[in-house]
Amino acid sequence: MTAPARDATGHGAAVGEVPGDALEPLAAAYLEALLQGERQQAVALVTGAVDAGRDLREVYESVLAPVQREVGSRWQHGQITVAVEHYCTAVTQLVMAQLHPHVFATPRNGLRLVATSARGNLHEVGIRMVSDVFELEGWDTYYLGANTPDEAVVAAVADTAADLLLVSATLPDHVAAVRDLIAAMRATQTTRDVPVIVGGPPFTDITAVEVGADAVAHQVDDGLASARTLVGAAR
Amino acid sequence: MTDETGARDTVEELMALNNELATAQRRLAKQNAQLERLNDEKDRLLGTVAHDLRNPLTAITGLAEAVASGRAGELDDAAAHIAGRIAHIGRRMAQLVDELVDLAAVASGRVRLDLEEVEVAAVVADVVELLGFDAEDKHITIDVAVPDGVRVRADRGKLHQVLQNLVDNAVKYSPEGSTAEVTVSVDDGWLRLAVADEGVGIPADELDDLFQPFGTTSATTTAGEPSTGLGLAIVRRLVEAHEGEVGVASEVGVGSTFSVRLPLDGPEHRAAGDA
Numbered sequence: 001m002t003a004p005a006r007d008a009t010g011h012g013a014a015v016g017e018v019p020g021d022a023l024e025p026l027a028a029a030y031l032e033a034l035l036q037g038e039r040q041q042a043v044a045l046v047t048g049a050v051d052a053g054r055d056l057r058e059v060y061e062s063v064l065a066p067v068q069r070e071v072g073s074r075w076q077h078g079q080i081t082v083a084v085e086h087y088c089t090a091v092t093q094l095v096m097a098q099l100h101p102h103v104f105a106t107p108r109n110g111l112r113l114v115a116t117s118a119r120g121n122l123h124e125v126g127i128r129m130v131s132d133v134f135e136l137e138g139w140d141t142y143y144l145g146a147n148t149p150d151e152a153v154v155a156a157v158a159d160t161a162a163d164l165l166l167v168s169a170t171l172p173d174h175v176a177a178v179r180d181l182i183a184a185m186r187a188t189q190t191t192r193d194v195p196v197i198v199g200g201p202p203f204t205d206i207t208a209v210e211v212g213a214d215a216v217a218h219q220v221d222d223g224l225a226s227a228r229t230l231v232g233a234a235r
Numbered sequence: 236m237t238d239e240t241g242a243r244d245t246v247e248e249l250m251a252l253n254n255e256l257a258t259a260q261r262r263l264a265k266q267n268a269q270l271e272r273l274n275d276e277k278d279r280l281l282g283t284v285a286h287d288l289r290n291p292l293t294a295i296t297g298l299a300e301a302v303a304s305g306r307a308g309e310l311d312d313a314a315a316h317i318a319g320r321i322a323h324i325g326r327r328m329a330q331l332v333d334e335l336v337d338l339a340a341v342a343s344g345r346v347r348l349d350l351e352e353v354e355v356a357a358v359v360a361d362v363v364e365l366l367g368f369d370a371e372d373k374h375i376t377i378d379v380a381v382p383d384g385v386r387v388r389a390d391r392g393k394l395h396q397v398l399q400n401l402v403d404n405a406v407k408y409s410p411e412g413s414t415a416e417v418t419v420s421v422d423d424g425w426l427r428l429a430v431a432d433e434g435v436g437i438p439a440d441e442l443d444d445l446f447q448p449f450g451t452t453s454a455t456t457t458a459g460e461p462s463t464g465l466g467l468a469i470v471r472r473l474v475e476a477h478e479g480e481v482g483v484a485s486e487v488g489v490g491s492t493f494s495v496r497l498p499l500d501g502p503e504h505r506a507a508g509d510a
Contacts (some may be wrong), residue, residue: 082243093257098259104268122250128257142265145258147251183376 109138117146118174127168195230297323388501405432
């Protein structure tokens with residue numbers, strides 16, 4: 001199996017590299033529950049913290065994202081099996097599902113985006129987290145998954161009158177698929193001017209330009225700042 | 236294919252399926268949130284519309300009543316009759332607006348219950364006094380059988396609304412000179428409240444729809460009183476908000492008995508205990 005270039009989260013949600021022993025207490029407890037296979041306990045730890053008033057965005061950025069990065073790192077270094085890594089990701093997706101009623105209840109800012117993952121990218125939990133954080137910031141976000149054909153993504157951008165498209169990739173192999181998608185966006189009258197932000201380990205400022213993106217985001221904050229600039233410019 | 240390759244493929248297939256499920260779940264959660272926002276918008280709109288309709292209706296009804304009664308000057312019988320009809324229709328429209336607002340609030344699931352210990356006999360007495368004039372107009376006797384000291388943990392105003400709807404129906408659908416009866420009893424932690432009439436009765440095949448909004452019935456009021464078709468739907472939803480039940484037994488030409496069961500200790504107790 002080819003290891004992801006960086007981690008299991010795609011392009012990381014918000015914070016820098018956090019080694020396992022530097023995780024904050026809730027994140028460390030969550031990771032421990034995941035690795036012990038204690039699904040219910042893991043879910044309850046995070047949802048309980050949110051119910052107790054913990055800030056949602058902080059939970060994404062300080063708990064879920066760093067733990068997923070740590071899980072990916074441990075797999076990369078052969079410390080856990082791929083099955084365990086996938087189990088951890090599935091539980092994190094379950095946690096996110098339980099948080100969604102809170103995420104989607106936040107006030108809207110009138111902006112919309114479509115998010116998708118490069119074709120064949122199984123490690124898409126990162127872009128899901130990014131989408132959720134944008135949602136928390138008031139954007140109406142529509143995450144389409146990794147198996148959506150380019151024409152369907154373009155149609156979704158047009159149908160939702162999206163102000164922005166976010167695309168993530170995990171491996172260098174995915175870059176060509178992102179280039180094709182952006183080309184399809186530019187070839188369509190209704191979506192040609194919609195800004196595109198790419199993210200993920202394969203992308204640098206240079207490769208982002210090469211695939212036709214308007215910006216690259218390495219952190220969620222970068223993405224939010226670029227999004228505001230690009231959407232403001234496009235309006 | 237080696238065992239290792241096969242296992243890897245299986246894991247990846249499962250992960251892809253899990254991703255699809257997560258995507259579908261996210262889409263549903265998003266749609267649900269959008270529907271809730273739309274529902275809130277609808278409630279706000281309904282509240283505004285109701286307010287804007289209710290105020291002029293009150294004025295129209297009041298003025299028409301003044302005209303019909305001759306307080307605004309002498310009228311011949313035909314003109315007085317027309318003014319009376321205007322007032323009657325205005326009252327009916329106002330009632331419809333009130334009930335639509337009630338139903339919208341109840342249906343949205345945002346019924347706020349202000350729970351307290353309610354003396355049931357006092358609520359029954361209030362309702363019977365309130366509807367006493369209507370009953371007197373039709374020479375209907377309202378008998379009351381309420382044991383002393385029965386209390387229920389409930390929202391006093393909503394319990395009043397439930398009972399008022401049921402007694403109002405009993406009066407509307409009963410012939411002149413008949414008797415309606417309100418009885419209260421307690422059984423194994425439940426309050427049972429029943430309103431029986433000697434009215435026109437409801438065919439058996441219509442009973443299922445009776446508690447639905449705008450549920451249709453062939454039964455008609457006996458003196459042309461208005462009925463919006465919303466009262467029993469509101470009753471059901473208010474009772475269910477208390478985690479209680481509604482029921483009806485009826486025989487055409489004999490009468491109907493509407494009953495309500497409420498947990499004596501209130502909905503919170505049941506939610507935490509024996510619900």
